[in-house]
Amino acid sequence: MADVRPLLLPSRPKIQKLIDTLGWKSCLGNSTEIREFAARVLAEIASDIHLVQFPGAIQCISSLLEDEIITKTCSNGQQEQQRIKRYEEHDSDDNDDMDDAMDGSSGGNELILQALTILERLASHQHNCREIFSTPGLVPKIVAPLYTDTLIQDISDSEAWADIVNRCFKVVNRLIHAPGETGQSLAMKLARRQELQVQAVLILAELALDMSINLPTETKENFIKKQLEIFLADEAPPPTMLKLKANAGATLALLSANSKDNSAIIMKEHDDVVARLTEMLEAKNNILHRTKAAEIIGNLCAQCVLDKQHVTETLLPLVLTEILSTKTKPTQDENFLPRKDEENQKTFAHGGIKRLCRQPSEDNAPKALLEAFLSLTLVIYDKVISADDFHVVLQKNTRKHIFVVTIKDIVIDNCQETAESLRIVKLCSHIAVSMIRRSRYAEEFRNQEFMKALSEAKAALSKLESRMLFAGADLGKNTARPLLSALEKEAQALVS
Numbered sequence: 001m002a003d004v005r006p007l008l009l010p011s012r013p014k015i016q017k018l019i020d021t022l023g024w025k026s027c028l029g030n031s032t033e034i035r036e037f038a039a040r041v042l043a044e045i046a047s048d049i050h051l052v053q054f055p056g057a058i059q060c061i062s063s064l065l066e067d068e069i070i071t072k073t074c075s076n077g078q079q080e081q082q083r084i085k086r087y088e089e090h091d092s093d094d095n096d097d098m099d100d101a102m103d104g105s106s107g108g109n110e111l112i113l114q115a116l117t118i119l120e121r122l123a124s125h126q127h128n129c130r131e132i133f134s135t136p137g138l139v140p141k142i143v144a145p146l147y148t149d150t151l152i153q154d155i156s157d158s159e160a161w162a163d164i165v166n167r168c169f170k171v172v173n174r175l176i177h178a179p180g181e182t183g184q185s186l187a188m189k190l191a192r193r194q195e196l197q198v199q200a201v202l203i204l205a206e207l208a209l210d211m212s213i214n215l216p217t218e219t220k221e222n223f224i225k226k227q228l229e230i231f232l233a234d235e236a237p238p239p240t241m242l243k244l245k246a247n248a249g250a251t252l253a254l255l256s257a258n259s260k261d262n263s264a265i266i267m268k269e270h271d272d273v274v275a276r277l278t279e280m281l282e283a284k285n286n287i288l289h290r291t292k293a294a295e296i297i298g299n300l301c302a303q304c305v306l307d308k309q310h311v312t313e314t315l316l317p318l319v320l321t322e323i324l325s326t327k328t329k330p331t332q333d334e335n336f337l338p339r340k341d342e343e344n345q346k347t348f349a350h351g352g353i354k355r356l357c358r359q360p361s362e363d364n365a366p367k368a369l370l371e372a373f374l375s376l377t378l379v380i381y382d383k384v385i386s387a388d389d390f391h392v393v394l395q396k397n398t399r400k401h402i403f404v405v406t407i408k409d410i411v412i413d414n415c416q417e418t419a420e421s422l423r424i425v426k427l428c429s430h431i432a433v434s435m436i437r438r439s440r441y442a443e444e445f446r447n448q449e450f451m452k453a454l455s456e457a458k459a460a461l462s463k464l465e466s467r468m469l470f471a472g473a474d475l476g477k478n479t480a481r482p483l484l485s486a487l488e489k490e491a492q493a494l495v496s
Contacts, residue, residue, distance in 0.1 A: 005045050016054055018042055023060035032111070039064060039114035046121035051131040058135045061122075064115035065141045109160050116142070116167035123174035129183065132175065139186065142171050151202070201227070201244070205251045208262075224265045227251050231292070232276050242286065249292030256299035263303035266296070274306055278315050281322070287365045294319075294372035301379045311384050316393050319373050319380075324398055324406050326370055367420045370410070374427040378434065387438040404444045407431060411453045415460040422464060422484075425457045429487040436494040446495050454491060458484040 008014050021038040024031065042049075042061075051057050119142065122128040132138055145161075145168050148154065155162040176187040204223050207215050230248040255262040267273060277300075280293035297315070300306065381390050394400055407428045414421035432450060435441040445451070465484060 003044075004041055005048065008041070008045055009048055012053065015042075015045070015049065016057075019054055019057045019060050023056075023063045035064070036110050036114065039111060039118065043114050043117045043121065046118045047124050049122060049128075050125065051122065051128050058131050058138070061115055061118055062135060062138050062141070064111045064118075065138075109164065112164055113167055116164070116171055120167065120171045120174050123171060123178065126179050129175060129178035133186070139175070142168055142175075146172070201247050201251055205254065208255055220262070221265050224252070224255060224262065225269050227255075228266065228269050228273070231289070232270070232273075232280075246286075246288045246292065249289055249296070253292050253295040253299065256296055256303065258299075258303075260303045263300050267300060267304050274300060274315070275310060278310070278318065281315075281318055283322070287369055291365070291369045291372045294369070294376045298372070298376040298379045301376070301384050306384055308385055308389070311380060312389055312393050316377075316380055316385070316390070317397050319376055320394065320397050320403070323370070323373050323377065323410075324403065326406065326410060364420060367414075367424065371420065371424050371427065374410075374424065374431065378427060378431050381431070381434055381438075387435075391439055400441065401444050401448065404432075404441065404448045404450065408448050408450045408453045411450075411457050415457050417461060417464040419464075419468065422461050422468075425454075425461060426482075426484065426487060429454060429484070429491060433487065433491050433494060436491065442495050445491075451488070451492055451495055454484075454488050458488050 008018070018038050018041060022035055022042065024035065049057075119132065123132060145151070145165050151165065155165050172186075176183050178186075207213055208220050208223060227248040230245055231252060233245070252266065256266055270276065274297060277293045277297050281290050281297075283290075301311075381387075385393075391400070394403055411425050411428050414424045432441075432445055432454075436445055461484060469481075
């Protein structure tokens with residue numbers, strides 16, 4: 001677009017007419033195009049406009065954010081308009097309808113994008129910021145897209161929506177940096193909104209997890225430090241902060257998985273970080289927080305050098321006690337359709353950030369905790385302490401045949417066709433193989449008929465395992481490999 005500033009800026013009437021055009025709607029088919037053109041022109045000169053000089057300007061600009069998809073009929077002189085929910089009110093069930101409506105015309109998106117561009121440039125002046133803040137409902141419209149629970153997934157799936165969210169962030173950035181109390185007030189309000197805190201965590205976590213993005217070390221360290229501060233806070237969080245704490249734990253678990261650098265950052269932030277995480281494993285704590293604490297410790301065991309005395313005297317006894325007290329028999333409400341579970345498995349496997357967004361449900365939480373404890377036991381046994389040390393700890397807390405019986409019962413109780421059950425059975429198999437290979441436990445596993453239970457589990461879960469392999473749900477933590485048949489064969493060879 002040619003530079004229109006010399007033509008328009010000297011003429012206040014021309015600018016006023018341009019502004020008035022933004023709020024103009026008619027049954028004529030070209031009204032949207034006219035408003036789009038006017039908005040693009042106004043965006044070019046917005047940084048030089050003082051809103052107080054143009055009555056009704058901010059209302060006209062705000063009208064562009066209403067995102068009305070208008071059905072126009074001019075027959076018999078009648079006009080029909082159907083108002084579609086605004087972006088800040090739209091429900092996820094309506095996404096498909098909105099997408100279909102918007103596909104037919106770029107008007108809705110273009111008007112919103114231009115409105116946000118205008119507001120961003122207007123906000124370069126303090127007096128304009130005051131006008132924006134004082135306009136009822138305008139700031140909530142601007143920040144509404146940032147509150148959605150599915151923000152990360154939505155901007156990944158829709159380039160158009162990503163453009164809108166990006167512009168919203170730019171406007172908010174300008175507004176919170178406005179001089180005086182107005183900007184400070186907005187910054188404080190936004191800082192208190194848990195939804196925005198959660199979204200900020202998700203965005204930073206995605207940046208930290210993306211290997212193609214060279215995130216500065218200092219930025220990553222500060223981010224991890226903040227997540228540790230939230231997750232390790234001693235005081236019980238208020239109900240509104242439970243989700244934020246759970247997300248902090250999930251973020252730390254993802255960042256420390258298969259990353260020595262991130263694990264090292266966690267270890268150096270607090271000298272007693274493993275001890276504090278161990279305290280979170282106690283039954284008195286929130287089950288989701290316990291699960292994430294176990295996952296983080298497991299990652300640290302695999303990536304760092306831990307205090308073996310703490311592991312043998314405190315950590316492992318606590319974990320073994322929890323496993324020995326496990327009750328995994330499912331209730332009638334926990335029967336999941338295999339197909340639905342496979343879909344969840346595939347979603348989790350194809351992106352760490354989606355695992356972060358989707359925490360275990362209340363029904364799945366006990367199994368998720370059991371999985372985390374079994375995984376932690378395995379990594380401690382394989383990576384941290386000797387087989388003799390493990391045997392000593394086991395003997396102090398129970399008899400070895402009781403532990404073997406518990407592992408066998410867990411296998412029997414998890415013969416349902418769910419991804420969670422499959423992972424639990426495989427962890428039990430890995431533990432059995434490691435214990436038989438490194439110690440003299442073959443007789444206990446043979447006497448307790450562990451192989452019979454494992455064979456029955458393999459028969460019950462083999463079809464699910466095959467479908468998961470076909471669906472490609474064998475990446476990352478939720479892997480479908482090694483196959484149960486391979487684990488059974490290895491265990492059988494060791495027991496025989």
